[in-house]
Amino acid sequence: MNDNRHLPAVDRVLQQLPALIDAHGRQLVTACVRAELAAAREGLRHGLPLPDETCLLTAIGRRAAAAGRANLRPVFNLTGTVLHTNLGRAQLAEEAIAAMADAARSPCALEYDLASGGRGDRDDLVSGLLAELVGGGSPDIAATIVNNNAAAVLLTLNALAQGKEAVVSRGELVEIGGAFRIPDVMRRAQVKLHEIGTTNRTHAKDFAEAINPKTALLMKIHTSNYAVTGFTAAVDEKVIAEIAHAAGLPFVVDLGSGTLCDFAAHGLPAEPTPQQALAAGADLVTFSGDKLLGGPQAGLIVGRKDLIAKIKKNPLKRALRVGKTTLAALEATLRLYRDPDRLRERLPTLRLLTRPVEDIAALGERLQPAVQAALGSLAAVSVAACNSQIGSGALPVERLPSVALVCRPTAKKPGKTLLAIETAFRGLPTPVIGHIRDDAYHLDLRCLEVADEARFLAQLAALKLA
Ligand SMILES: *Cc1c(COP(=O)(O)O)cnc(C)c1O
Numbered sequence: 001m002n003d004n005r006h007l008p009a010v011d012r013v014l015q016q017l018p019a020l021i022d023a024h025g026r027q028l029v030t031a032c033v034r035a036e037l038a039a040a041r042e043g044l045r046h047g048l049p050l051p052d053e054t055c056l057l058t059a060i061g062r063r064a065a066a067a068g069r070a071n072l073r074p075v076f077n078l079t080g081t082v083l084h085t086n087l088g089r090a091q092l093a094e095e096a097i098a099a100m101a102d103a104a105r106s107p108c109a110l111e112y113d114l115a116s117g118g119r120g121d122r123d124d125l126v127s128g129l130l131a132e133l134v135g136g137g138s139p140d141i142a143a144t145i146v147n148n149n150a151a152a153v154l155l156t157l158n159a160l161a162q163g164k165e166a167v168v169s170r171g172e173l174v175e176i177g178g179a180f181r182i183p184d185v186m187r188r189a190q191v192k193l194h195e196i197g198t199t200n201r202t203h204a205k206d207f208a209e210a211i212n213p214k215t216a217l218l219m220k221i222h223t224s225n226y227a228v229t230g231f232t233a234a235v236d237e238k239v240i241a242e243i244a245h246a247a248g249l250p251f252v253v254d255l256g257s258g259t260l261c262d263f264a265a266h267g268l269p270a271e272p273t274p275q276q277a278l279a280a281g282a283d284l285v286t287f288s289g290d291k292l293l294g295g296p297q298a299g300l301i302v303g304r305k306d307l308i309a310k311i312k313k314n315p316l317k318r319a320l321r322v323g324k325t326t327l328a329a330l331e332a333t334l335r336l337y338r339d340p341d342r343l344r345e346r347l348p349t350l351r352l353l354t355r356p357v358e359d360i361a362a363l364g365e366r367l368q369p370a371v372q373a374a375l376g377s378l379a380a381v382s383v384a385a386c387n388s389q390i391g392s393g394a395l396p397v398e399r400l401p402s403v404a405l406v407c408r409p410t411a412k413k414p415g416k417t418l419l420a421i422e423t424a425f426r427g428l429p430t431p432v433i434g435h436i437r438d439d440a441y442h443l444d445l446r447c448l449e450v451a452d453e454a455r456f457l458a459q460l461a462a463l464k465l466a
Contacts, residue, residue, distance in 0.1 A: 006050050007037055013060070020061055024068045032063040076432045076456060080402065080444030082352050083391035087433065089290040089297070091348040093336055096295060096329040103328035110324045123312065125327050129334045133260050134274045134285070134302050141278070142308040144301050145289075145330065146320040150180045152286035152299030153254050157189035159314040160250060160307065161216030165194040169202035169235070171228055172221040176256070182221060191216070201233040207243045217252050218244040220282075222272060224256035241281025250283040250307055257392065258287025258300070260337045266344065266354050269398040274302055283307055289326075291392045294349030295333035296326045352447055353390065353400065360403040360445050363453065367445070371405050374460040378417055379407040379441070388446045400446070407441040414439045424465045430455065 013033045014021070021029045036059050040051050051059070077087045092100070102108070113120040127143045135141025146152050157166060166186060173195065175181040186193040194215070196206040207218055218240055237253065244251035255274055264270045271292060274285040284307055289298030299320075301311060311317060322330075336346050344350050364383035372381040384406045387399035409417035421441045425432040434443040448456060 006044070007040055008053075008056075010034060010037065013037070013056070016057060017060065020064055024064045028067055029060070029064055032060045032067065035063060036060045074430055076430060076452070077447045078404075078432055078434045078443040078445065080386060080388045080404070080435065080442070080446065081391035082388060082400075082447060083291055083349065085392055089392055090294045091352075092296065092329055093294065093333060093346050093348060095336060095346065096332040099328040099332035100296075100325045103324045108324055108328070110327070122321070122324075122327060126331050126334060129331065129338075130300065130302050133334060133337050135278055136275070140305050141303060142305040143303075144308050144312050144317065145322050145327065146299040146301070146317065147322055148297055149254070149256060149286055149288040149291075149299040150176070150185070151320040152301045153182075154185055154189050155299075155311060155314060155316050155320055156252055156284060156286055156301055157186060157191045158316055159311040160252070161189070161191040163190060164216035165192045165212070165214045166216060166252075167194045167196055167207060167210045167218045168221060169197045169206070170195045171197065171199050171202055171232075171234065172223055174221055174223055174225065176225060200228055200231055202235055203233060204235050204239050204243065207235060207240055211243070211247045211249070215247070215249060217250045219252045219254065221254045222256045237277060237280035237282060241283075244283075245281065250304070251281060252284045252286070253277040253282040255285055255287040257291040257293075258285070259292035260334075261340060261343060261350070263292075266350065268353055268400075274300075278303060288392070289330055289333075292349065292390075293333065294347045296329035298322055298326055298330055300330075352449075355446055357401045357403060359450075363445050363448065363450065364403045364405055366453070367405060367457065370457050370460055371407070371443075374463045375407060375421065375465070377410060378465060379409045379421060381405055381407050386442065386444055388444055402444055402446040404445060405443040407443070408439065420466050424463050427464060428459050428462055430459060432456075 010030065010033050014026070014030060017029055017033075036056060040056065044050060075087060077084055079087070083089045109120065110125075111120045111122050123142075123144045126145060130143040131138060131141040134143075146155055168182065173182045183193055192214070194210050196202060196210045220237060220240060241251045255272060255277060257271065258274050259271055260273060260275070262273070274287055277285045282303065284301060284303035286299060286301050287293065289295040289300060293300075301308065333347070336343055344354055361383065368381055368383050375381060382405070384404055386402050386404040388402040389399060407421055408414070409421070411417050418436050418439070418441055422434065422436060425434060425441075425443075432443065434441055436442070
């Protein structure tokens with residue numbers, strides 16, 4: 001018996017799909033036709049009826065659309081975490097996006113000195129800007145850029161302390177997500193971790209007494225994703241710097257999030273800046289490009305010129321360096337900080353963090369009827385106050401008052417409905433990512449900007465609830 005005679009030939013199916021071939025290319029569509037025919041053949045073997053032609057062509061179209069869709073897709077981040085590591089952290093400023101596109105599109109003077117025609121250094125593209133913004137314009141300040149802050153810490157430790165000891169307070173041995181733990185990074189950098197003090201209290205004499213002939217540097221790590229409260233004591237950066245310098249050792253500060261602007265002046269919780277750390281006597285600071293700075297993924301090492309020069313000679317620097325698009329975005333982002341008056345409006349991270357709660361509430365009121373209509377009788381949708389988090393380990397205990405659409409299932413046992421709602425929002429053309437809490441599905445509207453409101457609303461018609 002051969003049921004296959006009922007199935008059309010691949011070529012005959014392809015003839016009916018000129019538009020699909022135009023959109024996705026012949027090779028991809030051919031593969032989809034083969035896959036659907038194979039599925040139909042398998043169905044026939046199991047006694048299923050032969051799919052009619054319309055069904056077959058629709059299934060091929062769906063398969064081609066799925067295969068042709070990018071894996072890295074834009075989403076609406078309505079999780080309430082502004083700098084969401086799993087959703088790509090900072091959204092870049094338009095100026096940074098334009099600079100990235102230009103650098104990507106054409107040759108650029110990445111390591112080429114346009115003045116002399118000689119070889120240039122890619123770090124010079126941002127080193128002067130960082131000296132200006134972070135180092136108060138000091139000619140003794142330089143910078144080098146690597147893939148992320150984890151790389152910045154690894155490289156700094158390896159370049160300055162390989163085979164020697166780094167002194168760190170026990171209260172600062174942080175884990176930034178599973179793969180980055182200070183003790184592990186020290187080991188990988190071939191540096192011996194010299195822990196001092198206790199979990200809650202470390203004193204100046206702990207630093208002074210730890211110094212021995214094997215000590216290479218003193219280090220402070222910003223406890224960016226947790227807070228030690230209660231009976232605590234940490235040593236002021238100025239004091240650690242004095243102790244380090246008296247022993248002829250460098251003092252390194254890993255800031256993690258590192259914003260260059262005064263958060264308090266924007267009504268946000270105060271966050272230590274690299275400027276402050278350097279002014280307090282730190283010889284080097286390391287921080288991320290895509291946390292509070294609001295730029296591309298990168299690790300910035302800024303500080304004493306001689307130490308930066310030593311770091312740049314380390315072979316790991318070559319392995320960890322960034323490419324032209326990253327540097328383009330970073331330079332453009334840093335340039336925005338030169339104009340503090342317009343920073344809030346141009347830098348999405350700062351704009352989102354400082355968004356007035358009344359704006360978010362008004363947006364909630366405008367969206368509520370449409371979301372309610374999309375969910376029908378499945379859930380009651382209300383506009384409610386909530387708290388956003390900054391995210392990426394920045395300011396872990398601080399919350400920003402915000403407003404959410406809260407979708408509360410009408411069913412007695414809400415579990416299944418909640419999952420169905422969450423899945424449906426995630427299945428939209430631009431997936432919407434919210435979160436389930438207290439038996440309701442929450443959409444924190446802080447990161448839904450008014451410019452995207454129409455696009456958000458338009459796609460609600462496509463919400464498919466199972
Ligand atoms: C986030 C963070 C890191 C890691 O930075 P990435 O840019 O994510 O690699 C390191 N140290 C501290 C203190 C941090 O907050």
